[in-house]
Amino acid sequence: MRYPAVAIGAAGLVAWPWAAPPYFVFLASLVVVNAIVAIGLNLLSGYTNQLSFGHAGFLAVGAYTAAIVATRWPGVPVVVALLTAALGAALVGLLLGVPCLRLEGLYLAMATLAFGFVVVEAIVNLEWLTRGNDGLRVPTARLGPWALATDTARYYLAVLVGAAMVWAALNLVRTRTGRALLAIRESEIAAQASGVHLAKYKTLAFVISALYTGVAGGLFAFVVGFLSPDAFDVFLSVDFVAMIIVGGLGSVPGSVAGAAVLTVLNDSLAGFQNYRPLLFGALLIASMLFMPGGIASAVRRLKGG
Amino acid sequence: MLSVDDLSITFGGLTALRGFTVDVAEREILALIGPNGAGKSTVFNIVTGLYRPSSGRVTFRGRDLLALPPHAIARCGIARTFQNTEVFRRLTVLDNVLIGRHTHLSAGALRGALGLPTVAREEAAARDAARALLARLGLEDAAGLEAGSLPLGLQKRLELARALAAEPRLLLLDEPAGGLNPTETQALMEVIVRLRDAHGLTIVLVEHDMELVMGISDRIAVLNDGRKIADGKPREIAAAPVVIEAYLGGEDD
Ligand SMILES: Nc1ncnc2c1ncn2[C@@H]1O[C@H](COP(=O)(O)OP(=O)(O)O)[C@@H](O)[C@H]1O
Ligand SMILES: [Mg+2]
Numbered sequence: 001m002r003y004p005a006v007a008i009g010a011a012g013l014v015a016w017p018w019a020a021p022p023y024f025v026f027l028a029s030l031v032v033v034n035a036i037v038a039i040g041l042n043l044l045s046g047y048t049n050q051l052s053f054g055h056a057g058f059l060a061v062g063a064y065t066a067a068i069v070a071t072r073w074p075g076v077p078v079v080v081a082l083l084t085a086a087l088g089a090a091l092v093g094l095l096l097g098v099p100c101l102r103l104e105g106l107y108l109a110m111a112t113l114a115f116g117f118v119v120v121e122a123i124v125n126l127e128w129l130t131r132g133n134d135g136l137r138v139p140t141a142r143l144g145p146w147a148l149a150t151d152t153a154r155y156y157l158a159v160l161v162g163a164a165m166v167w168a169a170l171n172l173v174r175t176r177t178g179r180a181l182l183a184i185r186e187s188e189i190a191a192q193a194s195g196v197h198l199a200k201y202k203t204l205a206f207v208i209s210a211l212y213t214g215v216a217g218g219l220f221a222f223v224v225g226f227l228s229p230d231a232f233d234v235f236l237s238v239d240f241v242a243m244i245i246v247g248g249l250g251s252v253p254g255s256v257a258g259a260a261v262l263t264v265l266n267d268s269l270a271g272f273q274n275y276r277p278l279l280f281g282a283l284l285i286a287s288m289l290f291m292p293g294g295i296a297s298a299v300r301r302l303k304g305g
Numbered sequence: 306m307l308s309v310d311d312l313s314i315t316f317g318g319l320t321a322l323r324g325f326t327v328d329v330a331e332r333e334i335l336a337l338i339g340p341n342g343a344g345k346s347t348v349f350n351i352v353t354g355l356y357r358p359s360s361g362r363v364t365f366r367g368r369d370l371l372a373l374p375p376h377a378i379a380r381c382g383i384a385r386t387f388q389n390t391e392v393f394r395r396l397t398v399l400d401n402v403l404i405g406r407h408t409h410l411s412a413g414a415l416r417g418a419l420g421l422p423t424v425a426r427e428e429a430a431a432r433d434a435a436r437a438l439l440a441r442l443g444l445e446d447a448a449g450l451e452a453g454s455l456p457l458g459l460q461k462r463l464e465l466a467r468a469l470a471a472e473p474r475l476l477l478l479d480e481p482a483g484g485l486n487p488t489e490t491q492a493l494m495e496v497i498v499r500l501r502d503a504h505g506l507t508i509v510l511v512e513h514d515m516e517l518v519m520g521i522s523d524r525i526a527v528l529n530d531g532r533k534i535a536d537g538k539p540r541e542i543a544a545a546p547v548v549i550e551a552y553l554g555g556e557d558d
Contacts, residue, residue: 168418175417175428176410179396183404186393193353193391194471195379195408204414250395 013159017152025151029223031263032155032162033216038243038255039169040212045241046249047178048205049185051105054096054112056236057119058210062089062217063227064123064130067138070222078141078148078157082218089214090207097206101199116237123229135228138221154223161219165212169252172208181205182250239266242280246287248296257295306331306507307475312351312361313531321347322358323531329475334501334508336518339528345511346388348528349477353385354378365475380408384473386464388480388511394453398444401452401463402435405470435470442466442496457484465496476500478510482517490514494521519543 017025037055044050062085069081096115103111123130130136141148141157148154172178180201183191192198221227239262247258265283269276291298307329314322322344329335337345350356352363354375363370370378384405393401410431412424439445442462447455452463461481468476478497482490498521500506512518518525518539525542527535535541535548542548 167420171420171424172414172418175424176407176412177414177417179400179404180407182396182400183393183407186395187391189355189375190387190391190393190467191404192355192375193379193385193387194404194467195376196404197374197376208414 010163013163017155022151025155026223027264027267029151029155029158029219030267031260032158033220033223034240034243034263035256035259036162036165036216036219037213037240038247038259039165039252040209040216041240042244042247042249042251042255043169043173043181043212044205044209046244046251046255047173047181047185048202049104050100050202050205051109051241052112052209053109053234053237053241054114054116054119055209055213055240056232056234057112057116058089058093058213059217059220059236060119060123060227060229060232061092061210062086062214063221063232064136064217065089065214066218067136067221067227068129070139070141071136074139075142078143078222081141081222082161082215085218085221086211086214089217090211093207093210093214094203096210097203100206101202113234113237116232116234120229120232123232130227130229133229135226138225138227141222148222158219158223161215165215166252166256169212173252177201177204185250242284244294245284246291246294248294251294251296254294254296261295306366307352307509308362308364309348309352310362310364312348312358312363314347314351314356314358321531322351325361325528325531325533327526327533327536329507329509331507332501332505334497334510334521334523336522336525337509337511337528338513338515338518338525342530343528344531345528346479349385349479349509349511352378352477353383379471382472382474383477384468384471384475385477386461386468386479386481388483390457390460390464392452392455392460392463392467394451396452397448398439398450398452398455398463399432399435399448401467402438402470403431405467406431406435408471438466438470458486458489461485469500473506475507475509478508478512480511480513482512482514490517493517497521 016028037059041052041055044052065088066081066085069084070076100108100111124132141154148157180191180196183194183196184198184201188198243258243262244255245258246261247256248254269279287294309325309327312322312325313320325344325348337348339345347356351358352370354370354373358371365381365383368381373381393404410427412427416424436445436448439448442465444459444462444466447459452460455463461484465481482493485493494517497508497510501508522539524537525539526533527542527548535545
């Protein structure tokens with residue numbers, strides 16, 4: 001039952017640009033970007049119980065890193081730009097994760113929130129590098145001889161990268177590292193008694209989470225084509241948290257589902273700016289009340305019963 | 306093999322241990338008994354690195370345990386269960402046991418994420434070992450269930466399975482029979498003795514069930530109000546006036 005489902009899903013993803021109008025191809029790329037962020041955030045918050053309200057900051061680090069690399073070295077392969085974005089964000093994740101080891105719960109949430117503000121301030125002020133509030137135009141992504149100049153080309157790039165990230169995350173959570181993260185979430189003292197090095201795995205969760213979000217940031221830069229600091233405000237970080245709550249804490253497929261639902265919803269509510277927060281909040285509350293465990297556990301229950 | 310020497314610890318104003326000393330020999334079953342609040346669990350928490358004593362020494366096979374963090378102590382070959390069970394509630398029974406094997410697996414994050422064949426083989430072997438262990442403890446049918454959904458008796462057994470998955474040399478059991486009925490307690494006694502006889506484990510257990518304690522211990526140490534008031538063979542302890550006074554005369558749960 002699993003392989004046919006995967007095959008049908010893959011065929012759908014490949015066919016999408018032919019079936020859908022261009023705007024929806026662009027939107028699908030954004031879904032992939034957000035899905036990668038949601039997986040990264042879920043590894044940190046859903047798996048390891050370290051709450052973050054600062055993931056827009058990691059997204060910005062990845063996006064600006066990729067954009068600056070592509071600007072400084074014209075013709076650099078998009079894979080290199082994305083890898084640099086991943087490593088840059090992972091390094092920032094390490095630098096944030098180590099001091100955050102001493103924090104948990106509300107204090108950790110506040111620290112990551114502050115991190116998000118610091119990143120935006122840094123982008124605004126480092127004008128020589130980021131062009132500050134004027135914004136930064138992102139060069140067309142290149143892959144060897146090809147320029148990924150259309151929404152469709154960039155969509156396929158996003159889907160390929162996204163599929164690789166989903167596959168790696170599924171592998172990770174099913175093996176030793178993923179179990180260690182879950183053990184920390186469930187009981188820190190029992191995890192330690194089983195030989196799990198708390199500080200190491202909590203920091204690792206930060207690094208992996210930031211790495212995922214950095215890759216997403218790099219994709220975001222090429223998909224959108226223009227970066228400015230106001231795109232990475234705290235509301236985006238809250239959106240990411242909403243994605244993993246609606247999708248399901250501690251679930252990779254749930255992260256993808258939550259990202260899809262909220263990205264599409266955000267987009268369809270774009271015309272109703274005034275009501276957006278209201279509808280958004282109502283959806284979040286309803287989802288927590290009627291679907292605790294998110295989409296992932298609702299699906300599990302449907303399958304089970 | 307384990308040597309606890311002159312341990313003292315205070316919490317706020319309360320002194321939980323005062324100069325507690327005990328030695329455990331290889332392949333010995335030592336019971337630690339005493340009224341509630343005597344400091345028994347505190348001894349376990351110090352040996353496993355969760356608490357730092359204000360004074361004293363703990364050495365295990367020549368190594369100074371007080372210099373090590375909890376996960377490193379586990380790696381030395383010390384595993385434990387908890388008085389108030391600490392299973393990983395929202396994980397499956399099988400995953401609980403696999404986490405017990407954490408120190409015996411080698412795959413890091415990158416190799417795990419890439420799903421390398423060596424990792425797949427290691428995982429398959431670990432799963433087989435975990436299932437075999439579950440079968441030995443009569444938990445094979447529960448492998449796919451959420452640990453938190455099990456009745457207390459099975460959760461206690463699962464904690465034992467998780468501890469054994471680490472293949473420890475020293476096993477610390479904190480009230481393993483708490484909440485078990487007499488049949489389950491009898492089965493547990495047999496398991497404990499078999500672990501020592503067949504696998505050469507050294508076991509320290511905290512227990513209130515005197516029948517179990519008298520039945521399987523080589524030696525019993527009695528704690529009262531943070532002090533050791535007696536230490537000897539079960540027969541000697543059962544007859545010691547100081548024990549009868551402090552332990553059996555006092556309040557007990
Ligand atoms: N983490 C802690 N903080 C404060 N007091 C503690 C702590 N752990 C144990 N104590 C106190 O130390 C004393 C011994 O507790 P414990 O070792 O759990 O006793 P028991 O012999 O019943 O296992 C008790 O008075 C308990 O309240
Ligand atoms: Mg106790």
